[in-house]
Amino acid sequence: MTMWFTKNLGDAMLVHPALEQLQELFRQTYGLNGYADDTALFTRHESEGRLHCEVNVYFSPATFSIATAVNATPCRKPIPTDLGLFMGSEAAWPALFPHQRGKP
Numbered sequence: 001m002t003m004w005f006t007k008n009l010g011d012a013m014l015v016h017p018a019l020e021q022l023q024e025l026f027r028q029t030y031g032l033n034g035y036a037d038d039t040a041l042f043t044r045h046e047s048e049g050r051l052h053c054e055v056n057v058y059f060s061p062a063t064f065s066i067a068t069a070v071n072a073t074p075c076r077k078p079i080p081t082d083l084g085l086f087m088g089s090e091a092a093w094p095a096l097f098p099h100q101r102g103k104p
Contacts (some may be wrong), residue, residue, distance in 0.1 A: 003074050004078065005063075005073060006075040007067070007070055009055045013052070022057060022066070022070065022086070023086075025069065026063070033090065037088075037089055037092055038061070039062040039089075041057055041088060042057070042078065042087070043057050044083050057072070078101055079098045
């Protein structure tokens, strides 16, 4: 079984520096392009009834090294609804969510 990881970056209004750091780490690890289709990071804004939403990053199993470097925690495979592709190829959608019709 392949393991996904997640990391809560906190308030959506304040996450820009953390997202930039993840973007740089991804580029340092996998290069600017040419990475495997299953190598991707996704984001989702989640509020869970709170006034302000928080940003969660989901790390595909192929990004294990980045996930562990930033102390992300193991999680179930996310439901693709409302996910945004943050880093990786558009080919990640069918590679990681094969039972979905097109991009969510």
